[in-house]
Amino acid sequence: MIYFDKVTKRYGDTAALEDVTLSVAPKEFLSIVGHSGAGKTTLLKLLLAEERPTDGSVFFESVDINDLPNSALHHYRRKIGTVFQDFRLIPNKTAYENIAFAMEAAGRDDAEIASDVPYILELVNLADKARHFPDQLSGGEKQRIAIGRAIINQPDLIIADEPTGNLDPINAFEIVEIFKKINELGTTVMLTTHNKGVVDAIGGRVVTIDRGRLVRDDVGGEYIL
Amino acid sequence: MARMNGMTIKRVLIGGGKNFIRGGAVSAATVVIMTVTLSIIGSLIFLSALLNFTLNAIKDKVDVSVYFVTTAQESDILAVKSQLEKLPQVASVTYTSAADALTAFRARHATDQLTLQALDELAGNPLDASLEVRAKDSSEYDSIVSFLEASPTLSSGGASIIDRINYAQNKDVINRLTLAIQAAREIGFAVVMLFAVASMLIAFATVRLAIYVAKDEIAVMRLVGASSAYVQGPFIVTGVITGLTAAIIVLLLLWPATWYVGAKTVVWFGGFSVASYYASHFFLVAAILLAAGVALGGVASVFAIRRYLRV
16 A cells, blocks of 8 residues: 655755665554654655655555645545644634544535534544634644544545654543554554554554664564664 | 635635634734735825825916017907917917906006006006916927917918017926926835835735744645645635725725815815815725735735745
């Protein structure tokens, strides 16, 4: 489904990623671990086409992302649900509107939005906070809304960049459980973290990146640095 | 912008409206700056009208008088008047008979007994009949005078009926005034444009700042799969609403403002009332300010957001 082919990304003289080759199968749950600045976020940015590789190619469903023109990026990104460490909710939209925005952007009609958004709000257990703005929500609630936004269009892939980084252990555990459930329903999940507890709770395949290089790739692996 | 269907346009319009309402302090600050900008543009409209009024008033004071010999028949003078009125460069021709000139002279010197006695001692009326000629443009007096000097129809029995034309002594003044009017128009236009551009740049910077505040939000919209047009649309609508709101505020504020200074400007500027001008030109001023508001808000938003769409 996803294939990084000898990917290098440099910012000036500094290599954020060096000759990384990695493949991810459909319905897989992949944890990417590493210290801060190891290159985990860069890897996800390349997959989102937020950045372009200096060398090598990134394939998504056999399409080289580098070949996509800027005008086609929004169509490509609709196949991916994204969750960020800092939530990145739109501040002047309510919880309902933040989730609905992803559907509106994908051109879904009002009837679909009116039926799907309340369902997703129920799913992330925030139906009672539908009219709340992000600054009226706790960190864990914000992250659950962000997950709702990521899954509303039933994407093929969810990528989550340090989704538990700003959360307390209880909220972090709840978020991990939501991701596991999403994965069990058939969606591929790629998650970066430097939290050993999160990796242990997820289980499954663990890829370790250190100073831009892929140093370990263990199916059913563990957090070793 | 990519093609949008009705549903998308509705969402963009609603999104822009919500952005404006929920923008709070940022929306309010942008409206205030835009109001100041449009107030300056509104003031420049009045300044331009005042300049035109003043220049026209000065132009109206310029004329050429043609004096006729005392033996000239009134019918010959009226024939000359008729010929002058047919010239395209002539705005008006006023005839003053010798008798009217004498009456006016007596009225003007009613308190000057010495002059009136001297006049009484003369046999008959010493004053000439005259035509007062006003040109449509002060630069056209030369051609009118040339016409008068060259036209053979002005002679009666071989002798010219024109005694003198006061153009020669006024020529320098008229030429200088023509240059001054032209310079005043050009300088006035330059000043108006300078202030307009400066105020527009301030409005542009403010809209850019408002969009800079939302740059992370724009990046997220792009990453969740929104097209550039769908991201850009609500911001442009917000910019247009900001411009329209500011224009309406300025139009409302101009009523009491022009009413307050209206009576004073009549005295200061020799009859020009900004209140009367605003009342009689309301739709023109409204059209200019609303168009400027929409253009400023919309165009500034388009330019400001463009750089943040490269995600």
